[in-house]
Amino acid sequence: MSQTRLVAIEQDILAKNDSFAAVNRQLFAAKGVFVLNLMSSPGSGKTTLLTRTLTDLKGRFPVAVIEGDQQTSFDADRIRATGTPAIQVNTGKGCHLDAQMVTQAVGRLPVADESVLFIENVGNLVCPAGFDLGEAHKVVVLSVTEGEDKPLKYPAMFASADLLIVNKVDLLPHLTFDVARMIDYARRLKPSLEVIELSATGGQGLDRWYAWIEAGLAKAKGARKG
Numbered sequence: 001m002s003q004t005r006l007v008a009i010e011q012d013i014l015a016k017n018d019s020f021a022a023v024n025r026q027l028f029a030a031k032g033v034f035v036l037n038l039m040s041s042p043g044s045g046k047t048t049l050l051t052r053t054l055t056d057l058k059g060r061f062p063v064a065v066i067e068g069d070q071q072t073s074f075d076a077d078r079i080r081a082t083g084t085p086a087i088q089v090n091t092g093k094g095c096h097l098d099a100q101m102v103t104q105a106v107g108r109l110p111v112a113d114e115s116v117l118f119i120e121n122v123g124n125l126v127c128p129a130g131f132d133l134g135e136a137h138k139v140v141v142l143s144v145t146e147g148e149d150k151p152l153k154y155p156a157m158f159a160s161a162d163l164l165i166v167n168k169v170d171l172l173p174h175l176t177f178d179v180a181r182m183i184d185y186a187r188r189l190k191p192s193l194e195v196i197e198l199s200a201t202g203g204q205g206l207d208r209w210y211a212w213i214e215a216g217l218a219k220a221k222g223a224r225k226g
């Protein structure tokens with residue numbers, strides 16, 4: 001296949017994705033749903049952060065989860081164990097969620113008005129960055145057991161995110177990871193990037209994350225009424 005033909009196919013895929021993303025975004029706005037697209041490498045602790053968040057915030061507002069993985073429903077099972085409605089989307093050979101998968105999942109999931117919807121993307125720092133799902137924010141999770149140069153290696157991911165969560169900070173005393181340097185690398189790509197340092201297992205920093213979610217939900221509700 002020629003290079004021109006490949007580029008044309010890629011543009012078609014992204015244009016189709018954007019039209020589904022627009023439909024999703026319109027639905028979420030009408031319902032006052034605050035939607036976060038969580039992205040990371042495999043093993044950053046996304047699902048652990050999510051289950052801890054769902055448990056700690058239980059009863060404060062309605063929540064639903066879309067779990068993206070290539071195979072298995074292990075993560076959705078962990079989410080459902082917290083009592084939260086969850087849909088597992090298996091992408092098979094695909095390495096990211098696209099907006100149409102989210103449209104279909106939302107049709108099968110009870111997404112309440114004025115609620116929070118977490119979309120846990122497939123663990124991959126490359127192509128999830130290129131696919132708008134109709135979310136309010138892309139959130140990238142990086143744990144301190146990974147390389148601090150990841151923002152430089154995966155620039156599109158860090159440039160597309162509005163929030164960077166630095167996870168597993170309770171392990172820092174045992175590591176040489178330079179948090180300030182990693183944040184500096186990330187903000188070279190996205191100067192307005194917000195950063196929250198936390199530990200999903202130790203509990204440090206979770207209050208800031210919860211306050212950030214509640215502020216976003218309040219904004220989504222306000223926009224709906226306005």
Ligand code: MG
Nearest residue numbers: 046047075120
């Ligand atoms: Mg997971």
Ligand code: ZN
Nearest residue numbers: 094095096127
């Ligand atoms: Zn992909």
